[in-house]
Amino acid sequence: MTPLSHIRNFSIVAHIDHGKSTLADRLIQMTDTVAERDMKEQLLDSMDIERERGITIKANTVRIDYTADNGEQYVLNLIDTPGHVDFAYEVSRSMRAVEGSLLVVDSTQGVEAQTLANVYQAIDADHELIPVLNKIDLPASDIDRVAEQIEDVIGIDASGAIPVSAKTGQGIREVLEAIIRDLPPPKGDRDAPLKAMLVDSKYDLYLGVVVLVRIMDGVMKKGDRIKMMQTGAVYNVERIGVFRPAMTVVDELGPGEIGFITASIKQVRDTRVGDTITTEKKGCEKPLPGFNPSVPVVFCGLFPVDSAEFEDLRDAIEKLALNDASFSYEMESSAALGFGFRCGFLGLLHLEVVRDRIEREYDIELITTAPSVIYHVYMKDGTQIDLHNPADMPDMTHVDHVEEPRIKATILVPDEFLGDVLKLCQDRRGIQLDLTYVGGRAMAVYDLPLNEVVFDFYDRLKSVTKGYASFDYQLEGYRTDNLVKMQVLVNDEPVDALSMMVHRDRAEMRGRAMCEKLKDLIPRHMFKIPIQAAIGGKVIARETLSALRKDVTAKCYGGDITRKKKLLEKQKAGKKKMRQFGKVEIPQEAFISALKMDG
Template sequence: MTADLNRIRNFSIIAHIDHGKSTLADRLIQTTGGLAAREMSEQVLDNMDIEKERGITIKAQTVRLDYRASDGLDYVLNLMDTPGHVDFAYEVSRSLAACEGALLVVDAAQGVEAQTLANVYQSIEHDHEIVPVINKIDLPSAEPEKVKKEIEDIIGLDASNAVLASAKSGIGITEVLEAIVKRIPPPKGDATKPLKAMLVDSWYDPYLGVVILIRVIDGSIRKGQQIKFMAADSVHLVDRVGAFRPKIEQFAELGPGEVGFITAQIKEVAQARVGDTITDAKRPANEPLPGFKEVQPVVFCGLFPTDAADFEKLRDSIAKLRLNDASFSFEMETSAALGFGFRCGFLGLLHLEIIQERLSREYDLDLITTAPSVVYHIAMRDGSTRELHNPADMPDPSSILQIDEPWIEATIYVPDEYLGSILKLCQDRRGIQKNLTYVGGRAQVVYELPLNEVVFDFYDRLKSISRGYASFDYHQIGHREGDLVKMSIMVNSEAVDALSMIVHRSQAEARGRHMCERMKDLIPRHLFKIPIQAAIGGKVIARETIAALRKDVTAKCYGGDATRKRKLLEKQKEGKKRMRQYGNVDIPQEAFIAALRMGDDN
């Protein structure tokens, strides 16, 4: 028996990192009796260790709550807990498309942040009813009235009836539930039409196979039904239908407006793509739901095991992770310096960091990560175009007509006193200022920046300059032509492929000099002189020399003619020259790790 449409409320929670989203979700589950007190844990819906430690949500989760409102009627509340970070913007947009409303959670002490803004605007585009919730009102530094004014000034939402709450202390939770019932509209849908459901998310479960999170728009989905994925063009048999309360509960069917999960003996997450439309195989819908797009990796880097013997383990681990996260891609690559590894594509820097951390934690791997690079579009002189993911694959410069690099529009919120340093950072990274406005004691800066300049260490620099007070959000705005060159680092006249990078010509010299100085400190001295050079094509733009270790060959010479000493020194000189020609420079792994982690802190 499916629920009555008028008694269903589908909503998500929008919040910046650490504004109390997961804690509020915990309280809603507890208050509606989703879990008994002894089953509760902190951040129930964040089931990865990394999510709990960092206070971020990586995978969308959903929970179905039963609530008896003050009008005496029973309602079904479907809470979609979405990721907040910009790297997962597409998944957020699909989760929001499955809802009719949203709770906008803002910290009473910190006010509106950049990430909150990006997701609120997405929510407004979906015509959602947005209920402002001002959280953490019991903090000594809380200023709810000021935050209400910020919500009205920045977002343009009426915050006069915002719910004041403290998720940690349990203040205002009933008011939040009442606001959901009264202010968020029920879903629309027609049970007689052919099945149309949106695939909101999917993940791999070792016992059930791929679990698919869906929101039914029209029709209904039952156990034993043959369904078709419209974008993937594949047919599957449903073997389980249910919802999370937050424990798994199986149902006979899900009707219009309902959110739940299905399993259909699918082995790979890649087959169940976020945003796909699910319909009945025998009586399909006429057209799919709008908004589906293939998720494209934005940032690429190489992952290599520190110990070459771990390569097979790394291959298995990446394949297992891919089962659970279809949004990152990988292919094998070899490097003269680092051996066998994988070239991986990610949605952004946080995504890269999370995958790297999960590999080292969950699979106990020690990894070297090459410098992250972005996707460049290269127009060749013969009229063809190609995509460049790895700087080492750059074609001959004489055959290139132009190189286009991806650009982003970044919104930065920063307290007034740090504004000057932030503007300088953006200017140094070739940024174009678009807008600068003031809200309260904070500035909102909008900049257009090349993604290449952001993937290194922009976020870390931003946080250190502003002592952690700046918040940053971005979206891609397409590719633009740039004066870009490939810079190679040569050690003893041999190019080290793992250290090559694509840089803007104006910054090549500074970046090259910095890299050479860094390598000089990291490579141990040998018995012969080692030149370290940064070069663009055949032109050397920076050089450092590691002095040779001197062996005292004249120590055994007592007295006698000075020519004896000179003869020995000449002989040594010849030997060093020959050694330099045939000698191999051993670059320790630590040197690679340190050089590649550095980004550019000049």
């Protein structure tokens, strides 16, 4: 049993690609936690998609045994966290389980937007921070400049920042010593009633739900009857263990330790992140404060390309939701696309990851409708509805006003690209809140509408700044604006999958772009097809797709003109009738391409 003074719990936080997972690899390798033959890059990123994209999606835990320079044995519990803004929820809850953080900053790039966001989360959780300057093996590394930047931008003392190269292993020993010297040991009382925090849970085919816990007080042993304080459910602990990174069974977990338990829990839904676990009898009285549940930000429809695969898609989505508590879904049907699901995500990267996993792990081809956000629609009779899908917008004559979600976006960008970034934010109806300069880089803070950001703001930002800008946001609440629902009509029939909410001032431009795009995408038919964008009963843009025409007069040579006229009149009447009863086939690709507008 390890005494509390010899335990250290910490997480690694940084911006995307600053080397968190590589640093974790080196810490594991340096302490011989994993045999040399089992070592591989990004050891803790276990999902295929994480390894392929080179990003961390789930926070992962590992327990390391370390013999310090003073000859004493220490137990280090490390949580490797994601860097992307979509997974900030993973970061915030990992931080509550530990007492300190390694702040990793790339010594060639300096402080970026997500570095700031994660530092503020760590400071909120009362963490001790150890600044680590990574990538010192690169020729562009500038340790003094970046240390100065950490002090200017973040405001923490960087005089003791540790220069390391996670790639070559230089400086890793110093990091381990600093963890023991500078981070506080956990607090806790072994004799108090059991109080443990549920940090995360995942589904395992053989064991059921595996629950990651951090023990605050008391001891948890195999065979204990435990109770979840939020749900009131009672379970028997079947196995108890720690991650080294493979699951290793232990006899008990004491205060300050991080480990896992299994207890025949069937669904991840039954384990609420942030819940307090205690014993059924003589449990603790007050639960821990817990976390706010994650709130989906972006919604979109997922439909199978082949409607016969709908049941397979339902199974796939239910299995994914077992593992991902921040993903929500409900059934919906669409006239153009058949049956599918309306799903809620924490952001566009989260949406992409879920979509890729369904296509890859369950082999189902998907159509994704345009991402949209939740609008608050206030009716004239005083009621309020939450609008997830623009196609469900009630008649505007009954609507008093519509509110849309706004975000506060922080963008860090080199000076030379600042003009382009300001123009981009202005075009997206942004309101500038702040603009400051720190050593050759500008930090712009904007109030932006979320529905302008979910489409392709991030891609546009990266392209106008050649990839140098970094971007982070948080939700700021709702505000009224002049929003209208724009419908697309093809041959006078509304296509609900292409409905969208737009600002009235930009509706005409969006409508025209959409009609022009569809004109190129829909194949020609035997009759002419009008493509219109409309707000309510008013058409704001129109394109006409001309008809394919058979030459009916080819067999008439010479002779009276009336013979030709008769044939042409007959063709005209046929086309008129065909247009009344004809059905326009819109190919699947047209939906996907039409939604990727704003080019």
